[in-house]
């Protein structure tokens with residue numbers, strides 16, 4: 336369904352040798368310019384709430400519809416689950432019959448950070464490709480990625496082969512191109528930035544004590560969109576957290592759509608991810624919309640965090 340052709344741009348085809356995974360990211364890339372172009376008129380609330388009880392913006396709905404159509408049309412996708420939908424969409428196949436083989440279950444956060452629409456700040460799309468029916472743990476991911484709608488539209492894709500960054504562009508003929516600009520993304524050894532969500536008085540005391548240390552060592556970068564904030568950590572090194580809050584012990588972010596794909600990407604890039612106790616990828620979900628505290632970044636910073644929360 337897409338004109339995106341990595342080979343034509345000299346890029347490395349994402350998804351390693353699995354054409355179904357490659358086709359999923361082709362489909363995601365193909366929607367990105369359209370989603371971007373549709374945002375100016377969709378900066379208002381849609382009047383509905385999502386299964387997490389949050390107000391859905393018109394942009395969320397538009398991105399969800401477009402991505403749902405594009406992803407369910409891909410051969411090798413057996414089911415599709417979105418942050419904005421109560422239940423999975425059957426895309427024509429029993430997921431999880433063989434490890435690392437299609438059909439896959441694809442989970443998406445269509446617009447991450449959509450409260451940034453009003454203020455025109457960064458947003459993203461998050462994608463997890465699982466080879467088990469959802470809810471599943473992050474160990475069932477075969478690939479994950481995100482689109483970042485920043486000054487440039489980029490897509491980060493991670494799989495067994497590693498993590499790549501691509502620039503996604505709509506060409507004059509209407510086709511969409513993907514150009515690999517970093518073929519082996521790794522977290523820098525010397526971390527520079529941090530970004531922590533939630534209100535400070537709502538942070539548990541042990542997290543606050545850890546944050547006070549980090550504030551002395553790193554530079555604050557918090558933009559209010561997980562994808563944008565995590566991309567800064569991937570670029571400069573550091574730590575991003577949407578922590579457990581006193582008022583919300585499970586934090587804000589959702590395991591299937593947000594935490595697992597981001598943990599997968601950061602771990603493939605040499606970093607670490609935890610819910611404060613265990614690796615995010617080992618968290619056992621009860622439902623597909625479960626929330627989880629998320630702490631991701633350089634391994635040494637995550638180890639210190641875990642010690643601080645013990």
Ligand SMILES: O=P(O)(O)OC[C@H]1O[C@](O)(COP(=O)(O)O)[C@@H](O)[C@@H]1O
Nearest residue numbers: 446447448449450532533559560561
């Ligand atoms: O507005 P807050 O409390 O800083 O929350 C920001 C967090 O919420 C989110 O916007 C939640 O994602 P959605 O926009 O997809 O609901 C994250 O991207 C971000 O990290």
Ligand SMILES: [Mg+2]
Nearest residue numbers: 444447448593
């Ligand atoms: Mg989100």
Ligand SMILES: [Mg+2]
Nearest residue numbers: 444445446447
């Ligand atoms: Mg969202």
